[in-house]
Amino acid sequence: MNFEQYVLEHELGCIENKYKFKDLTTIGCGGSIQTLYTPNSIESLQKAFAYIMEHELKYFILGNGSNVLALEHPFDGIVIHLRKLHYTFTIQDDILECSAFYPTIKLAYELATKQIGDLSFLGGIPGLLGGAIYNNSGAYRDNISNHLLDVTYINSNGELVTVPQDSCAFGYRKSIFHYLDGIIISARFKIKPMETLEVLERRAKERRLAQPLETKNMGSIFKNNPLIPAWKVIDALGLRGFELNDVAVSAKHANFIINLGNAKGNDVLSLIQYIQKRSELELGLKMIFEITVVG
16 A cells, blocks of 8 residues: 555545645746645654654645745655644743744734734744744744753654753754654744734835745845855855846845746856856855755
8 A cells, every 4th residue: 555545445544646836835836746746643753753764755845835946847755734734822821822823923913913912023034934943943032942941753654742942952043853753743832922013014014125025936035144144155255146047046135046037946046156256256155045855
């Protein structure tokens, strides 16, 4: 019995073979997907993931697709699509427990309306909460790890495991989840009352002016150097607005790369690598991208 048969026979969710990464990522690039699996519950996901690991099948976990660059050749494995899973949060005794499938910006606003605002920096982070935890995402001089109590994930045996914050090996745009087979499903945060709705709305207006939110993009491309922001490096190279085929460095914000229409993932990667080479050769700075490249 193959994976598709296993999922359908045990009613673990939906199997589709018609999708391309360009349909599921915010940059709008990428080739065909052999098997797209959308689980219908956490329990189903546990069983399906255990099967994948037991049979050593190739897989990729996809949330909102906002930090992903897929190349053009077909992906000959299983893409586990989490965006349609049910999400919710509960608050008790100043502790927030939240599904990893919650859109981060939506979560920030819903908490702000309840005057719970110390997670308001999430309003500047696209994607789902699980991806933000995976990358220890941050904005406005704050990181998600600063607020976490613990994280629950599905391990390679399909079991639920909860790990405390200090065992997650958080660093700048990284965590232990980069190095293990698992799927983050929820997290708990220490929270406190704070009025931040006005701050969120002001920051949203500033982002609309400063970032190319109306375009197809992946968010920030490069990690910031400890001494200089990535956009300043790209500006120093004179590459703001630079175009390569159907891809461009944003004229609004140089650390964003945008799809001008029908860009190929390989062209996006070529532009990223071009910036890296120029930076290292001309400025002696190594630029490290924070996106995930598939293919």
